[in-house]
Amino acid sequence: MATAEPERLMDGETMIINLGPQHPSTHGVLRVRLELDGERVVHAEPVIGYLHTGFEKTAESLTYQQCNTITDRLDYLGPMTNNLAYVLAVEKLMNLEVPKRAQYIRVLFAELTRVASHLVWLGTHVMDLGAMSLFFYTMREREVILDLIEAAAGVRMNPSYFRVGGLAYDLPDGFHDKVRDLIKDFPRWMKSYRNLFEGNPLINERLDGIAVLTQEQALDWSVTGPNLRGSGLPLDLRKDEPYSAYDEFDFKVCTRTEGDAYARFWVRIDEIYESMKIIEQALEKITPHGPYTTSDRKVALPPREEIYGNMEALIHQFKLVTAGFPVPRGEVYQGVEGPRGEMGFYLVSDGGPKPYRWRARTPSFYNLQTMPILCKDGLVADVISAIGSIDIMLGDVDK
Amino acid sequence: MNHNDPEILDRLDARFPGTLERITTVDQPTILVSKDMILALFEQVKNTEGYTMCLDVAAVDNFPAQPRFELVYHLYHPTKFARLRVKSRVGVDEQMPSATGIWPGTNWPEREAFDLFGIRFAGHPQMTRIYLPEDWEGHPLRKDYPLTGNRVD
Numbered sequence: 001m002a003t004a005e006p007e008r009l010m011d012g013e014t015m016i017i018n019l020g021p022q023h024p025s026t027h028g029v030l031r032v033r034l035e036l037d038g039e040r041v042v043h044a045e046p047v048i049g050y051l052h053t054g055f056e057k058t059a060e061s062l063t064y065q066q067c068n069t070i071t072d073r074l075d076y077l078g079p080m081t082n083n084l085a086y087v088l089a090v091e092k093l094m095n096l097e098v099p100k101r102a103q104y105i106r107v108l109f110a111e112l113t114r115v116a117s118h119l120v121w122l123g124t125h126v127m128d129l130g131a132m133s134l135f136f137y138t139m140r141e142r143e144v145i146l147d148l149i150e151a152a153a154g155v156r157m158n159p160s161y162f163r164v165g166g167l168a169y170d171l172p173d174g175f176h177d178k179v180r181d182l183i184k185d186f187p188r189w190m191k192s193y194r195n196l197f198e199g200n201p202l203i204n205e206r207l208d209g210i211a212v213l214t215q216e217q218a219l220d221w222s223v224t225g226p227n228l229r230g231s232g233l234p235l236d237l238r239k240d241e242p243y244s245a246y247d248e249f250d251f252k253v254c255t256r257t258e259g260d261a262y263a264r265f266w267v268r269i270d271e272i273y274e275s276m277k278i279i280e281q282a283l284e285k286i287t288p289h290g291p292y293t294t295s296d297r298k299v300a301l302p303p304r305e306e307i308y309g310n311m312e313a314l315i316h317q318f319k320l321v322t323a324g325f326p327v328p329r330g331e332v333y334q335g336v337e338g339p340r341g342e343m344g345f346y347l348v349s350d351g352g353p354k355p356y357r358w359r360a361r362t363p364s365f366y367n368l369q370t371m372p373i374l375c376k377d378g379l380v381a382d383v384i385s386a387i388g389s390i391d392i393m394l395g396d397v398d399k
Numbered sequence: 400m401n402h403n404d405p406e407i408l409d410r411l412d413a414r415f416p417g418t419l420e421r422i423t424t425v426d427q428p429t430i431l432v433s434k435d436m437i438l439a440l441f442e443q444v445k446n447t448e449g450y451t452m453c454l455d456v457a458a459v460d461n462f463p464a465q466p467r468f469e470l471v472y473h474l475y476h477p478t479k480f481a482r483l484r485v486k487s488r489v490g491v492d493e494q495m496p497s498a499t500g501i502w503p504g505t506n507w508p509e510r511e512a513f514d515l516f517g518i519r520f521a522g523h524p525q526m527t528r529i530y531l532p533e534d535w536e537g538h539p540l541r542k543d544y545p546l547t548g549n550r551v552d
Contacts (some may be wrong), residue, residue, distance in 0.1 A: 049530035056515070057539050061546050092426060198427070219451045219477060222504035233477065240480040242400055332426050333473055333484065334456070345459045346471065361455040369507050398530060 014042050016133060019383060021050050024159040026387060028394030032371065034383065044375035044383060046368050051398035060356035063324030064090050065164055067358060071345075072158035074362055075396040077117040080109040080149075081338040083162040088243055089334035090164045093327055104167040107196075108179070108246075108282040109149070110336075111275040118272050118338035123253040125265070125388035126197055129206045131175040134196050135298060141189050144158060164325075166293025167279055167301040171286070179283050186276050209263040211374035211386035214259055221373070222366040225341025226271060227390050230264035232257040235336040248285070249278050261389035267389070286348040299325050324353035333361075340364050340391055364396035400459035402480040403427050407448060414443055422486070429484040434495055437487050441472075441501045450474040452482055453498065456508035458516045463541040466490035466535050472498070472505075489518060497523040 017034045020026040029050035035043040045332040055074065058117035059067045073084040081148035084106055091098060123138035146156040151172050161168050197203050212224065218231045228235055236247040236253040254270035266320075293300040301320055337343030342364030348357035349367035365389050374386040405428050412419055419440075432440050442458035444450045452475040459469040466488040469487040474483040489495045498505040510529040512518045517538035520526060528535065537544055 009550065014521070037479060049528075052530040053541055057544075117545070218504050220453055222454055224454075236479055277503075330428075331424055331471075332428070333455075333482070342454060342472075344455060346455065346473065348459055357457070357459045359457040359471075361457075365507060366504055369504060 004011055004195060013037075017380075023263050023299040024128075027392060030368075030387070030392065030394055030397070032375075032387070034375075036380065037370075038380050041375045041378050041380060044371050046371045048394075048397050049221050049369070051394045053399070054131065057399045058362065059355060061354065062353065063353050064327055065324055066318075067355065068160045068163060069158065071360070072160055073333055073395060074360055074399065075117075075338060075340060075393045076157060076344075077120050077342065077366065077393055078113045079157070079159055080106075080161065081336055081343055083160060083337040084110050084244065085334055085338070085343045086161045086345050087164050088336065089332050089347050090327060092334055093332040093347060093349060094164075096165060096294060098166055098244075098294060100245065101287060101290040102292050104282050104285045105167060105171065105292065106162055106244050106278055107151070107249065108286065111282070112145050112148060112276045114275045114339045115279075116142045116149075117270055118171065118268050118275075119145075121268060121339075121388075121391045122193065123237075125391070126203065128384050129203055131196065131200070131203065134193060137189070137196075144182055144185075148175070148182065149249040151175060151178065151209060163293065163300070166291070170292045171263065171288075176283060176288065177278065178285070183276065183283070190272070199215065204262070206381070207389065208260065208264055210261045210378065210382045211389055212260045213370060213374060214256075217370065217373055221370045223341070223370060224363050224366065225338065226254075227264055227341065227367050227370075229253065229255045230267045233261035237335055237342060241335075243334070246367070249281050251275075251278050253383055257301075261368060261385050264389045264391075274393045290298060326351060327355075338363055339367045340393060340396065341367060360399060362396040362399060364392040364394075365399070368392050368397055401427070401482070403483075404479065404481040405481060407481070410448070411440065412444065414509075415440060421456040426483050426486070427482040430498075431488070434451065434487045434489050436494070437485070438496050438498070441498055442483065443483070444474060444483065445501055446458070448476070450476045452477055452479070453502035453505050454513065456498070456505050458518055459543045460516060460540065461466070466493065468516060470495060470512065470518070470536045486495070491517070494519045494521040496521050499523055514538070517541065 015036045020031040020032055021029040031047040032045055033045045034041055035398050055070050059070050069377055071086045073080040074082050080164045090102045119138040123135035127135040149159050150156045153161035188325045194224050213231050215231045219229050234253045254267050256267050277290055297316045306313040307317050327349045329349055331348045333346045335342045344361035346359040347355050350356040375383050408428050418436050422429040422431055455473040457471040461469055468489050470487050472485045482532050496516055509520045509523055513526055514528040514530050515538055
């Protein structure tokens with residue numbers, strides 16, 4: 001926390017400075033238009049849209065199953081939670097039952113991506129504050145999680161592993177052991193990270209009391225996720241409105257009351273531990289073999305071996321691949337707790353195989369709106385702390 | 400599992416008799432209200448009913464229906480965990496009252512609806528495009544806007 005009043009260079013006159021869109025601390029292509037009075041920020045206005053790709057328009061031309069690939073690319077550090085929100089929305093509209101085993105596997109991967117996402121946040125946030133080395137360690141460990149995702153889904157970054165009705169594929173052989181290794185190594189990782197930042201006066205000074213968001217402001221500005229919990233509100237969709245069998249897991253909702261960057265920092269660190277607890281429990285519940293997708297052949301692809309010997313399976317496969325499945329007319333909203341807050345999908349169906357309206361409620365878009373509040377009257381250097389502490393993802397903001 | 404409160408519809412009906420139309424959906428209580436009534440309804444829902452969060456504002460283009468656009472507000476009660484969906488319709492040449500006075504967080508999603516659908520919000524502090532460049536022509540999420548193609552001048 002800065003104690004000395006910085007010198008005001010120009011009396012009453014302000015200066016406009018652009019931070020970004022190519023600034024390394026803006027995590028992508030965020031531009032912040034800063035109005036400065038000397039070193040003090042008078043107004044900080046985020047200017048977005050540099051990564052706008054028109055996902056919502058594209059989705060209207062794809063079938064429901066194909067849209068899944070777009071959800072990966074919204075918040076590309078937490079793709080599984082995006083998948084989850086989307087497939088749950090479609091399943092709710094279709095009133096489709098998913099096997100319990102698939103639900104547990106979904107929980108496992110949702111939490112794995114949450115840990116991976118928080119690791120990237122931890123590395124980049126601390127790097128923005130000047131500590132380079134942590135980034136290399138967190139990225140190295142994130143790679144272990146991405147290897148697990150690759151083992152199951154075939155790709156590291158945009159897995160589309162969850163499908164309407166269940167999962168794309170079953171877990172590979174030996175998957176349980178790999179996750180157990182990760183659980184075993186995890187305390188050692190966290191200890192090595194904590195050695196680097198815990199009690200470090202440089203990090204504390206840059207975060208303590210910086211970028212404060214009160215509870216009322218957080219609610220007014222539709223802030224969700226760790227940012228809201230850092231302001232003292234214990235809202236967590238996994239607890240409040242459990243989806244995908246989350247009510248069978250034992251975990252804590254992590255909160256802090258201060259509402260500053262330091263509080264949000266610790267909420268996320270605590271969440272990593274809670275996520276690992278969920279992963280451990282999920283692994284116990286997942287049997288090595290069992291159903292991984294619904295048996296409804298009007299939705300899920302038939303197994304490969306059936307296609308070659310069964311006429312009906314061949315027809316189903318052909319229909320699903322070429323035309324997709326129809327979804328009943330109506331509208332639905334489903335939100336899940338993503339790494340950054342409430343990731344929700346609002347879908348309007350006209351009864352056809354493609355969505356009539358495909359709306360993504362992305363958490364970063366709302367969280368970023370609070371920038372003018374967070375940065376008001378702070379120093380320019382605190383803007384960097386503020387951006388890192390609300391953990392935005394530009395793919396999520398710009399859609 | 401949800402904690403929605405369907406009885407809120409009865410209470411709102413009693414408060415605004417004859418102005419709300421209930422819509423049956425699979426997930427949460429939903430009402431359709433005229434755009435002239437919507438701010439009064441929001442005041443009531445926020446201050447009396449305690450739905451203090453507006454999670455999302457989504458626009459839907461129902462071309463060629465009249466009025467053309469539908470705005471969908473997803474409201475949330477942060478202690479009861481109840482959800483409420485409020486919808487309202489607005490035509491191409493009409494203005495929708497802005498909810499920014501009640502939920503400041505609707506600022507960006509309303510700008511987004513303006514940018515991508517061309518819906519204007521009366522009383523919005525900054526009714527400018529948010530994603531696309533200022534000189535962009537057209538509003539991409541409208542149903543009569545092509546998905547692909549080269550521009551021919």
